[in-house]
Amino acid sequence: MAFAAINSAAMHIPAIEEAFATAPSLKKRVYDAIGSTPQHTPLFEDLARHTSALLARTVKTTSLPLVPPPSEGPVVKKRKIQNGVAEELAQAPVNVKDDAPIQFYVQDVSFAIPQRKKLTLEVTAGYSYLRARNQTTKEVEFGVPMNRIRHALCLPVPEKTQKQFNFCIVPEFADGVTPPPEGMTAFEPMVFMIPDGPAKAAFDGSGQQVGNEAGDSGEALLRKILNQNLTTTSVVRPDERQFVSAMSEAHRKNEKAYHVKAFRGSKEGYLFLLSTGILFAFKKPLLFFSFDTIDSVSYTSVLQRTFNLNILARPNGGSGGAEGETQEFEFSMIDQADFDGIDAYIKRHGLQDASLAEARRAKKYNVNGGNKGEDGAPGAGDAGEEESELQKAQQELEDLEDEDEEDYDPGSDDGSDGSGSSSEEDSEDDDDEGVDEDDEAGSDGEEDLVKHELGSETEDVGHEKQ
Known part of the structure; x- marks a missing residue:
């Protein structure tokens, strides 16, 4: 030694x-x-x-400057990770690959997440990155390594006159359900739009335009490039064997719709039921529920025209997490026309239906009750229909008023309590009763007077008839 x-x-x-x-x-x-x-x-x-x-x-x-000068772009946003510590978004490391050779790029791509602006979409060669470059400053704004992408989705944009496609890129720990481990930053999801039609602004690394020779559309060409570089997944598109809406596209009546409109709180969005999970898009926060994160699914507030869909999700399918770490996400005001399709999708993928769970029964409405008349029979036109919440509240108010009227007895207060005081209502009641008695007395008196004055004549008339 x-x-x-x-x-x-x-x-x-x-x-x-x-x-x-x-x-x-x-x-x-x-x-x-x-x-x-x-x-x-x-x-x-x-x-x-x-x-x-x-x-x-x-x-x-x-x-490298993590926060570019104001003239070069927006300030880098902050993120709160699970332990509450603010941390820079993991977009800066993309600049390390700024000199990496470009395999493919598309100009004038409209991004919605994480920024709303037009940028150049790039795919680098070798250790591939998907990134966005500012078209004015030529600086890389954000991006994600291909091997950190867990879900890549290509979806038709709803309610547009011209057909368009939104690509949703969901990196690891960016699905809105599973937070990143302590000390690790998560790349933000990306949402960008590619119009339907020829790839007019798509180029290879040498600057040569691509796509026109094979006749590929811009959407098909980008899917092909992404599938060549993705290592953990492939681009997923909607499939009518999974789910298709009962209603066609609002502005393209001859096309099928693969989404349902829903609200997350006050925020309107679209639910897509796909072969790999359920997506709520296209605004922040983007939520993707892969099948390994869904604990159960249930329906609440089932009314005549709408219902709510509740998803109980567990981070990373519950692996490594303690019991009770689940989160419930409620999506409301879904059209009843899509109930059967959604229910078939849930059963097809074996997602547990917790609609009748004990903790949820208080939220269920009596959808088979309907309005009833005084004899207990269903009201006209209401048989088999559910009451809306406004109708229920109105009916409860009317029932309460009926109970108050039934409980009121004007003769129960006889004034014998010796209090020496009386209310205006009592005096008015006494006056009303007095008027009734006088009227009755007056009517009897009038009958006697008629009989007294005309008695002899009525007797003569009676004799004549005989």
Whole structure:
């Protein structure tokens, strides 16, 4: 051991000196290990060179401005991770690959998330990135490595006169359900639009226009490029075997619709039921429920024309998480016309229906009750129909007023309590009762007077009839 220590002290390997210049104790341990096992010297040198390369990359990354000047673009946003610490979004490392060769790019692409602006969409070669470049400043605005993309979706944009496609890119830990582990940043999802038609602004790395030779549309060409570079998934499109809406496209009546309109709170969006999960888009926050994150699905507020869909989701399918970490997401005001299609989709994929769970029964309405008349029979035109919440509230108010009228007894207060005081209502009631008695007395008196005055004549008339 003494001989090894002497040799390690005399050693001087440039790669190790450079890599561990700021860590003397670690450098000494490396030299001690080499002295004990000299045959591992090439291995330690390779590790040292790799460490130096990583350090150089880190220095280059931190030397780049994370927040560009105001004239070059918007300020980088902040994100709150699970432990509440604000952290920069993981878009800056894309600049490290700024000099990477470009495999494919499309100009004038309209982005909706994470920024609303037109940018150049790029796919880099080799260790591929999908990124967006500012067309004025030529700076990379944001992006994500291809191997960090977990879901890539190509969806027709609803309610547009001209057919368009939205590409939704969902990186790891960006589905809105599974938060990133502590200390790890998550890339933001991306949503950008590609119009239907020829690829007029698509080019390869050399600047040559592509797509026209094969007759591919811009959407088909981009799907092909993405599928060539994605490592963990492939681009998913809607399939009528999974779900198709009972209503056609609003502005393109001859086309099928693959979405249903829904509200998340006060925010309007669209639900897409796909072969890999359920997406709520196209506004922030974008939510994607893959099948391994869905704990159960249920229906609430089932009314005559609309119903709500509740999804109970568990981060990453519950792996590594404690029981009770589920989140419930409610999507409201879904048209009843799509109920059968959604229910068939849920049953087809074996998603647990928790509509009749004990905790949810208080939210269920008596959809088979209907309005009833006084004899308990259904009212005209209401048989088999559900009451709306407004109708229920109105009916409860009317029932309450009826109960108050039934409980009121004007004769129960006989004034014998000796209080010596009476209300205006009592005096009015007494006056009304007095008037009734006088009227009755008056009517009896009038009958007697008529009989007295005309009695003889009525008798004569009676004799004549006989």
